[in-house]
Amino acid sequence: MGVIVTRFAPSPNGPLHLGHAYSAIVAHDLAKERGGRFLLRIEDIDGVRSRPELAREFRADLAWLGLEWRQVPAQSTRLAAYEAAAQRLRAMGLLYPCRCTRAEIREVATADGPDGPVYPGTCRGASFAPGEAVAWRLNVVEALGRTGPLTWIDERMGEQVARPELHGDVVLVRKEAETPASYHLAVTLDDAADGVTLVTRGKDLFPATHVHRLLQALLALPVPTWHHHPLLLDETGKKLAKRRGSPSLADRRQAGEDGRALADALRAGRLPAGITLGESLSGDS
Ligand SMILES: [Zn+2]
Numbered sequence: 188m189g190v191i192v193t194r195f196a197p198s199p200n201g202p203l204h205l206g207h208a209y210s211a212i213v214a215h216d217l218a219k220e221r222g223g224r225f226l227l228r229i230e231d232i233d234g235v236r237s238r239p240e241l242a243r244e245f246r247a248d249l250a251w252l253g254l255e256w257r258q259v260p261a262q263s264t265r266l267a268a269y270e271a272a273a274q275r276l277r278a279m280g281l282l283y284p285c286r287c288t289r290a291e292i293r294e295v296a297t298a299d300g301p302d303g304p305v306y307p308g309t310c311r312g313a314s315f316a317p318g319e320a321v322a323w324r325l326n327v328v329e330a331l332g333r334t335g336p337l338t339w340i341d342e343r344m345g346e347q348v349a350r351p352e353l354h355g356d357v358v359l360v361r362k363e364a365e366t367p368a369s370y371h372l373a374v375t376l377d378d379a380a381d382g383v384t385l386v387t388r389g390k391d392l393f394p395a396t397h398v399h400r401l402l403q404a405l406l407a408l409p410v411p412t413w414h415h416h417p418l419l420l421d422e423t424g425k426k427l428a429k430r431r432g433s434p435s436l437a438d439r440r441q442a443g444e445d446g447r448a449l450a451d452a453l454r455a456g457r458l459p460a461g462i463t464l465g466e467s468l469s470g471d472s
Contacts, residue, residue, distance in 0.1 A: 191223030193387045193414075195249075195256070196374070198230045199241035202435035203248050205462070206389070206419040206427040209453050213416045214387035215254045216454070225254070226381055229261040232373060234365030237263075248436040251446035259381045262373055269368035272376055272406055273323060273360045281330050281405065282359060284321035285310040298355075301394035305355035323360035327351050327401070334404040339396060342385070342414045349400040357398055375399045379408040387414045390466055391426060419458065420465040427462060 193214040218225040231237045276282045287309055296304030337349035359372040378386055393415045403410050419427040427433055
């Protein structure tokens with residue numbers, strides 16, 4: 188077995204909070220315990236909301252927590268790789284254009300998936316005027332037919348049968364020119380390019396792995412192992428977020444709190460009042 192590589196991949200859309208700290212510490216410690224490498228990747232292709240100046244704050248936050256990392260190129264430098272992969276999937280006949288809005292999909296959807304209403308394939312086989320703004324969706328059933336059944340391994344949950352069809356035909360290339368690749372496409376390509384061997388992230392992203400495993404098979408990418416860790420939840424069982432009033436890491440740092448002591452408390456499961464570690468979000472079955 189080669190060296191273990193984990194990563195923390197925040198988006199600079201807002202400050203990091205305690206949930207991010209926990210995620211970064213888990214990924215850092217899993218690599219460190221096994222003599223591996225811990226990477227920091229900035230996921231900065233959400234064009235509208237992205238605030239590049241936050242990346243500097245993120246590095247200050249991680250250093251304050253006592254973590255050491257190696258930074259890899261941000262997503263905004265990788266757009267050509269995303270487009271090349273999309274082109275390859277188009278050439279395989281597995282992508283189709285879609286112009287539906289979220290509201291239209293909500294209206295016609297008959298099933299709910301992990302991320303909300305499942306797209307029912309409205310635009311499959313439709314024709315479009317050249318130059319029309321479209322998203323590109325993966326024909327998931329067709330794709331799974333080509334690859335055959337797939338499995339993947341989560342360190343904590345064991346072997347899983349890949350069920351990308353739970354998501355319906357996911358968007359791989361977004362309609363918005365400034366945000367070309369969807370999370371699914373970008374993160375799968377990035378983890379392969381960065382040599383990540385243990386994809387460490389929150390349990391809320393567990394269902395997304397079904398899609399990522401399929402993309403790896405289609406694009407002949409190496410298959411990592413996954414580690415989906417429990418989430419920090421607030422009093423209502425919702426994922427902890429800045430908007431629910433928890434101070435950001437930058438707030439705590441600037442107030443003079445001891446970051447290493449905070450990291451050790453999180454490692455030991457000593458959480459602030461009202462916050463718990465949970466395996467599932469409120470509302471999940
Ligand atoms: Zn459509």
